[in-house]
Amino acid sequence: MAADFALVSRYPLTKPFGMDFGKKIFGVSVSPPTIGFNVKSSATRAVMHTLLESKKEDRLGLDIVTETELTEKGFLGLRKTKLVCTVGPACCSYHQLEKLALGGMNVARLNMCHNSKDWHQDVIRKIKKLNLEKGFCVSVMIDTEGSQIHVADHGAPSSLKAEDGSIWYFTTEKFDGCRPFTIQASYEGFAQGIKEGDELVVDGGMATFEVIERIGNDLRCKCIDSGLLLPRAKLSFWRDGKLVEKHNELPTLSTKDWSDIEFGITEGVDFIAMSFVKDADAVKHLKNYLSTKNKFIKVLAKIESLESLHKLEEIVEACDGVMAARGDLGVEIPLEQIPTVQQEIIDLCRQLNKPVIVASQLLESMIEYPTPTRAEVADVSEVVRQYADALMLSGESAVGSYGEKALSVLRTASARMELWSREQPPVLLRELGSSLPDQIAEQTCNCAAQMANNLGVDAILVYTRHGQMASLLSRNRPNPPVFAFTNEETTQMALNLQWGVVPVLVDLSDDMEGNIDKTTHLLKSKGMLKQGDAVLIVSDVIATPTVFQSLQVKIYSIVWNLCSEAASSSASFLLKIPYFLDKMDGWTSDGANGVVDGSCWGSGFGTIGEKLRGLKGSGEKPKETGQG
Numbered sequence: 001m002a003a004d005f006a007l008v009s010r011y012p013l014t015k016p017f018g019m020d021f022g023k024k025i026f027g028v029s030v031s032p033p034t035i036g037f038n039v040k041s042s043a044t045r046a047v048m049h050t051l052l053e054s055k056k057e058d059r060l061g062l063d064i065v066t067e068t069e070l071t072e073k074g075f076l077g078l079r080k081t082k083l084v085c086t087v088g089p090a091c092c093s094y095h096q097l098e099k100l101a102l103g104g105m106n107v108a109r110l111n112m113c114h115n116s117k118d119w120h121q122d123v124i125r126k127i128k129k130l131n132l133e134k135g136f137c138v139s140v141m142i143d144t145e146g147s148q149i150h151v152a153d154h155g156a157p158s159s160l161k162a163e164d165g166s167i168w169y170f171t172t173e174k175f176d177g178c179r180p181f182t183i184q185a186s187y188e189g190f191a192q193g194i195k196e197g198d199e200l201v202v203d204g205g206m207a208t209f210e211v212i213e214r215i216g217n218d219l220r221c222k223c224i225d226s227g228l229l230l231p232r233a234k235l236s237f238w239r240d241g242k243l244v245e246k247h248n249e250l251p252t253l254s255t256k257d258w259s260d261i262e263f264g265i266t267e268g269v270d271f272i273a274m275s276f277v278k279d280a281d282a283v284k285h286l287k288n289y290l291s292t293k294n295k296f297i298k299v300l301a302k303i304e305s306l307e308s309l310h311k312l313e314e315i316v317e318a319c320d321g322v323m324a325a326r327g328d329l330g331v332e333i334p335l336e337q338i339p340t341v342q343q344e345i346i347d348l349c350r351q352l353n354k355p356v357i358v359a360s361q362l363l364e365s366m367i368e369y370p371t372p373t374r375a376e377v378a379d380v381s382e383v384v385r386q387y388a389d390a391l392m393l394s395g396e397s398a399v400g401s402y403g404e405k406a407l408s409v410l411r412t413a414s415a416r417m418e419l420w421s422r423e424q425p426p427v428l429l430r431e432l433g434s435s436l437p438d439q440i441a442e443q444t445c446n447c448a449a450q451m452a453n454n455l456g457v458d459a460i461l462v463y464t465r466h467g468q469m470a471s472l473l474s475r476n477r478p479n480p481p482v483f484a485f486t487n488e489e490t491t492q493m494a495l496n497l498q499w500g501v502v503p504v505l506v507d508l509s510d511d512m513e514g515n516i517d518k519t520t521h522l523l524k525s526k527g528m529l530k531q532g533d534a535v536l537i538v539s540d541v542i543a544t545p546t547v548f549q550s551l552q553v554k555i556y557s558i559v560w561n562l563c564s565e566a567a568s569s570s571a572s573f574l575l576k577i578p579y580f581l582d583k584m585d586g587w588t589s590d591g592a593n594g595v596v597d598g599s600c601w602g603s604g605f606g607t608i609g610e611k612l613r614g615l616k617g618s619g620e621k622p623k624e625t626g627q628g
């Protein structure tokens, strides 16, 4: 396996500035009280109970776990990295799902290649019931089976050992049960183009065979590196140290996948993860289909083949988010390349402002054992250090005996690494380029995030209909959490996957000052905003549909009483951008229409600011709606 794969990202990146967290031992701060959010502690349960008992209209519109965490740990103690759990037989009861939700599951993943639609429907309904009855906010993702051309089964319930020199048949013949030394391949054409002497590698190196004879569609192979054959093992072929790329003519979405997608639409899922995406076309096709049905389900592209890596940029551009599916990817690229490819995927997603999940084998040993290996914890921490949006459990939660515990390992390891990363000196920082079509929103959020870090504010508040500005803020990975107030439930559920974003469902009106007053008052009445706290506010919801849409950055010092006129606005920048910008080349804007008015800040705005001033007062008719 000597093939070399290197992704070259053309984008530089930045990280937020460091903060001083005080007490350190050997240069590393030790367990600040904020890390130990323990859903089992009686104090935490008491807080949750009180919140649940409170009247619905007094509730903040954010989920019960975040609200409890916030009450206990304050703004800067909130975990930023989101957690996805695969639901399987080990965690599919109402009670088990509740435990995962309490443990911080942000998104539940259902892999449609296992189990029946009835089973999946039952799980989805339980999750929605939990959200409704218990105040959770768990989003639902279905994951399509896709055209897996390289999955093989031996028919036995557990693993089989392949010994050195033993002879095995890999066949496309379908039969029930198991036959000695016989493996069923899932795809008719699995042996096409394969020659004698090629190497057949199982699960990225679990066992290796040499092809000694091709018999029709079947292969007779000799084991040359002994190992285990697991149910649904993944196969790859190698020749002269290079992967034999098996361009498969099957569509990315099979008939079964389309039926599963219809099912997902009917059940109101929030995300569809597409397996074995080959290029942007398949993603666009599904997105178009969903938009014709007026569904705002987010489409995630799973990056799990060499082919998808070759077209990574176009795929990331086309989709709403990405899953770095290391299980299958590790079958197609040499294992030692996984860490760097993973980092490149994360960087590109961040640059192109798409959330990214890192999946598979994070805590694999916890399927069987109650503690993870040190190497697994290091892997989890590395994903967090690389600033992925989300971590995903697979078998650990779906079939493992310690799913809840595995989730708590993700929670504590990510909280610890996030804290450590914030303490790192800004030497590590790289600049986020201005690469997005909506440069105005991008620059606004870049500056807002940097200001938030520099000023050490406690939270960023953003008012958003479609999540765009919240996402752009998250992309900067700022130190304070980003509270995204939205009146769209689909936006709330989608933002659940984004790093550091706390989505809050509220009634937003066209009166932005009214929205700000209402939400900050609510935060204050909950004791979340306290005297002396500072928040930075970013908004781009239209003020009056027929007048202007504006981008505002305000810094509020909560000196006394936010709901009174005495609220001190220590700085306020109002940037109104002409509505006709979207007709200009180069920098169209979803959410920035109006007229430049007031000061722009930071060097990043200089050139755009000048362009804007030149456009002032052109007299064209204002646009009616905008999006956040």
Ligand SMILES: Nc1ncnc2c1ncn2[C@@H]1O[C@H](COP(=O)(O)OP(=O)(O)O)[C@@H](O)[C@H]1O
Pocket: 086, 087, 088, 089, 111, 113, 114, 115, 232, 327, 393, 394, 395, 396, 398, 399
């Ligand atoms: N809905 C389900 N029903 C039964 N088993 C499941 C289900 N979902 C997942 N599993 C089990 O959990 C394991 C991990 O799931 P998954 O992350 O989907 O990985 P994969 O299917 O690639 O092995 C699977 O191998 C399977 O054994």
Ligand SMILES: C=C(OP(=O)(O)O)C(=O)O
Pocket: 111, 143, 275, 304, 324, 325, 326, 327, 328, 329, 359, 360, 394
């Ligand atoms: C998440 C993955 O995909 P699946 O579980 O569908 O094989 C993976 O391959 O890592």
